[in-house]
Amino acid sequence: MLGLYVHIPFCSAICNYCNFNRGLFDAALKERYVAALLHEIRRSGGPSTALGAGGAAADTIFFGGGTPSLLDPSEIGEIIAACRGAFALAADAEITLEANPETISPERLDGFRAAGINRLSYGVQSFRDDELIRLTRLHSASRAADAFQMARAAGYDNISLDLMMWLPQQSVAHWLESVDALIALGPDHASLYMLEIYPNAPLKDAMARGRWSVAPDDDVASMYLSGLDRMDNAGFLQYEISNTAKPGRQSRHNLKYWMDGEWLGFGCGAHSTRHGVRWKNQSSTEEYISAVTTGGQLETERRVLSAEERVEEALFTGLRLNAGLDLEAVKMRYGVDVWGQFGGELQMFVDEGLLIYDGGSVRLTRAGMLLAHDIMAVFIRSSVR
Numbered sequence: 001m002l003g004l005y006v007h008i009p010f011c012s013a014i015c016n017y018c019n020f021n022r023g024l025f026d027a028a029l030k031e032r033y034v035a036a037l038l039h040e041i042r043r044s045g046g047p048s049t050a051l052g053a054g055g056a057a058a059d060t061i062f063f064g065g066g067t068p069s070l071l072d073p074s075e076i077g078e079i080i081a082a083c084r085g086a087f088a089l090a091a092d093a094e095i096t097l098e099a100n101p102e103t104i105s106p107e108r109l110d111g112f113r114a115a116g117i118n119r120l121s122y123g124v125q126s127f128r129d130d131e132l133i134r135l136t137r138l139h140s141a142s143r144a145a146d147a148f149q150m151a152r153a154a155g156y157d158n159i160s161l162d163l164m165m166w167l168p169q170q171s172v173a174h175w176l177e178s179v180d181a182l183i184a185l186g187p188d189h190a191s192l193y194m195l196e197i198y199p200n201a202p203l204k205d206a207m208a209r210g211r212w213s214v215a216p217d218d219d220v221a222s223m224y225l226s227g228l229d230r231m232d233n234a235g236f237l238q239y240e241i242s243n244t245a246k247p248g249r250q251s252r253h254n255l256k257y258w259m260d261g262e263w264l265g266f267g268c269g270a271h272s273t274r275h276g277v278r279w280k281n282q283s284s285t286e287e288y289i290s291a292v293t294t295g296g297q298l299e300t301e302r303r304v305l306s307a308e309e310r311v312e313e314a315l316f317t318g319l320r321l322n323a324g325l326d327l328e329a330v331k332m333r334y335g336v337d338v339w340g341q342f343g344g345e346l347q348m349f350v351d352e353g354l355l356i357y358d359g360g361s362v363r364l365t366r367a368g369m370l371l372a373h374d375i376m377a378v379f380i381r382s383s384v385r
């Protein structure tokens with residue numbers, strides 16, 4: 001089934017490390033944007049669209065951003081209703097809202113739930129105030145904990161929390177404080193990411209001014225491994241390099257990206273993949289609104305993925321999962337004998353304890369996940385036939 005992604009590009013402030021497609025909240029612009037989104041969704045579900053997606057079955061909606069929780073609950077409700085009108089949305093669809101703690105109140109949580117949201121994903125990043133201040137986040141650690149408790153009180157039984165490691169001035173002990181604080185709250189899902197500081201990030205300047213540094217590589221490995229160990233001990237099951245969940249609480253939407261699934265993205269900069277074709281909407285909010293409302297060029301990149309690209313991507317994304325690559329499934333779908341073709345190069349990673357090959361599947365060990373890019377590079381160096 002399809003996943004539907006809805007991009008909301010507005011934030012109350014711009015964090016100093018953020019490289020996403022977002023801009024400052026503007027109420028008038030938001031109104032025009034939501035109107036355009038509704039138009040795009042209704043139109044793409046039509047029976048005569050090039051997508052052939054009209055009435056197609058979908059079982060997830062994911063509001064990502066930006067800060068989707070800045071929308072009014074009534075707007076979220078309208079967008080979900082448009083998705084229901086355009087697609088055959090499963091009765092048990094997973095409908096996720098990314099939320100920032102400072103945007104949340106009991107009333108808004110009730111409104112989002114009434115609108116159809118059944119999963120919340122809070123961007124917490126850290127449970128230490130000094131780290132949140134360095135990242136220019138608008139919430140404190142206690143505000144994040146309150147937002148979590150408010151959501152539980154409002155009846156949300158599927159809540160994810162995001163944390164970031166390798167923050168400026170963060171030690172292994174500081175990182176584990178955040179992991180422990182997350183575990184103490186008892187979410188259903190957690191994403192543990194490494195901060196990547198892009199070249200022109202304002203955070204770089206702040207680090208230079210403040211003489212802040214990041215932990216050495218050995219400590220990052222320790223953060224990753226010890227953080228996940230603690231999650232294991234608390235009853236979470238890691239299912240992807242950066243994601244861990246209570247049993248049955250994996251993100252159904254994100255699994256589509258990693259399991260060779262199909263999805264449609266709505267809104268500025270949103271990507272879609274369907275029937276082996278990939279495209280991306282205009283990134284600029286204004287250009288997106290203009291394209292949708294005037295019938296202009298909405299897609300900026302559209303290409304038919306070659307057989308080689310499809311296989312490479314299936315190998316890359318499949319290896320991100322703890323379950324690894326099902327070699328028989330890849331052979332059935334793409335006619336590629338993964339071990340026959342790449343086994344020679346992959347064997348050294350098996351010998352080093354970074355990869356497990358059991359005849360039916362290939363999967364990364366946790367130590368291998370730290371070097372995933374190097375291991376996956378094998379699939380690029382050797383051309384897929």
Ligand code: SF4
Pocket residue numbers: 010011013014015018019020022065066067100123
């Ligand atoms: S809230 Fe999220 S999307 Fe918005 S600026 Fe901060 S990191 Fe970026």
